Amino acid sequence: MPEFTGFPPAAIAFLEDLEAHNDRDWFKANRDRYDDHLVAPALALGRDLARFGPVRLFRPYNDTRFHPRPPIKEHIGIPFGFEGGIGCYVELSLDGLLVAAGVYRTERDQVARLREAVADDRTGPALVRALGKARRAGLEPQDPDLVRVPRGYDADHPRAPLLRHRRLVVGHREATLPDWLHSAEAGERIGAWLDAAAPTVRWLREHVGPPRTGAPA
Template sequence: MTFSGFPDEALVFYEGLEADNSKTYWTAHRASYDDHVRAPLQALVDELAPEFGTPKLFRPYRDVRFSTDKTPYKTHQGAVLHQDGTGLGSVYVQVSADGLLVAGGAWRLARDQVDRYRRAVGDDLQGDRLAAVVRALRDVGHEVEGDRLIRTPRGWPADHPRIELLRHKSLHGSQQWTPTDWLHTAAALDRVRTAWRAFAPLNRWLDENVGASTAPADRRR
């Protein structure tokens, strides 16, 4: 299947799900989800996979085991792509009633990764390089966010020139586009590709300076 845009029915499906997040609604509209949400998103990531890596579409079901919110379905459909052989950094796309969201970077870092991240930020060469990457993303309209400490991290001076970056425990960029005509055409693929290319320097910095966690699974938090 060639990607030709997300039809308006995809947005209508999620508007309905937001109003009635129930198995009854899902069962009655499952064909719309398959045809107008999942299939176009799969086509989009398949076309971009040669440049950006192996795609994975997330399950549409929420994990409600430890949540007070027991609504069973996600009100968006997301997909992540990760380059094989790289330790960290990925790109993400999500469609919902709110439109299209793209993102890139690292959403969660284990303790050993946070330690390596902060050492690299503290290094003048690599720290300045990351600061320039963040500025470039913001200059083209991306938000740069992530989990972060309110206070100064232990062992670092409060007046460090890159203290805001040092406070981060994860780092990613994103941009949200509200529904507009191009979302329903193949132009949406070009928008996603351009945004993901802008995230490449951030992912490359994370791969080179942080990498995959080497800590045992029970010591990563």
Template sequence: MEKAQPFNGFPKPAVIFFRELARHNEKKWFEAHKSEYEEQVLAPARDFILALGEKLRTIAPGLVADPRVNRSLFRIYRDARFSKDKSPYKTHLGIWMWEGPRPRMENSGFYFQLEPPEIYVGTGMYRFPDDLLPAFREDAVHPVHGLALADAVKAVQKAGFEVGGLKYKRVPRGLDAEHPNAELLKHDGLYAGAGLKLPPELHTAKFVDTCFKIYRRLLPLHQWLTAFVERNL
């Protein structure tokens, strides 16, 4: 396990880097500024993952916060093979810390994104694995699990977060369109979060606490989803 280094905030050059990358999204520019990316973005991001992960384990004991690329750190390189947008690089920093027994993207977790002029902080499952979608639909209408799900969704909405994951315009055929949770039956994923303007704390050690307080308000949805995954192993 990598030892945590003190996290002192994301330096201002990290914000500048992404603003400039958005203007010069090409290999030549990125290669010329790769050392800035590694020193001003990746290095503090690793410290942030370790520091925030340690704090999040107080509310999510099984959390994985692994500061390696393709673990908690998303690659900056875009897969443009099937996209009309052929830009080679993502213009944001993406971080994912998850809790659960399945592969990393098949569990609920805590997501962070830095994309000037905003950050995004969220939790949940962006898309249910194919084998879990039928189970989610069953749990959504279950007399106990469905009620707990509705309560969790209401809790994060009341806290001011936007709920996402809606896929279908209508309840899929064969499902109960009259059920109180019918709207959730239109989902193929379930997550909640908020986009926020860059806070002053971003550049200080206090940013860990800023994010932790947000994630704690999102906890009801994360807890329901982690229990759901455990029930359906």
């Protein structure tokens, strides 16, 4: 039997109240609601979908030192199995449900390996197949980061659009909050989307891997 039976309607009510009262004192007074209605279901989902790696929830506080933003995050983010910036991610907010996987933040050496593996006729086609499986399940890659193919690569390369990526993420967003979100069906749907993204994640782990330098791309 699955542990995760969906996010309760009380989770949405909490997020609505948080949007209206986003300050640390209010959050401190309502922390039990956050833990019961968002954190507990998120951890249950993580246990049910442990095949995608361990879940380590982010802190609920935003860093407001350099960017003006609400002090409390108005969503809950659930990262699965992140290694070297590569993994899966689920997010619930009033904007809907996001399911994503891949590598979002890269360093220069990771970008170099990504491009080399995309261009290579031995490894590049496997990524195309992996992305095809993700697309058939309703997950789309984000737009390329570059307008043109990077220097050193043929502009007419058969995988030219992929060469324009500095990061590679496939994702699906439910832009509403459907009723199935409050049932065990939510876990089944999320698991199916992440299963479809798994070949892309495996390819990235095998051919890109974790960063080996400290310089951001």
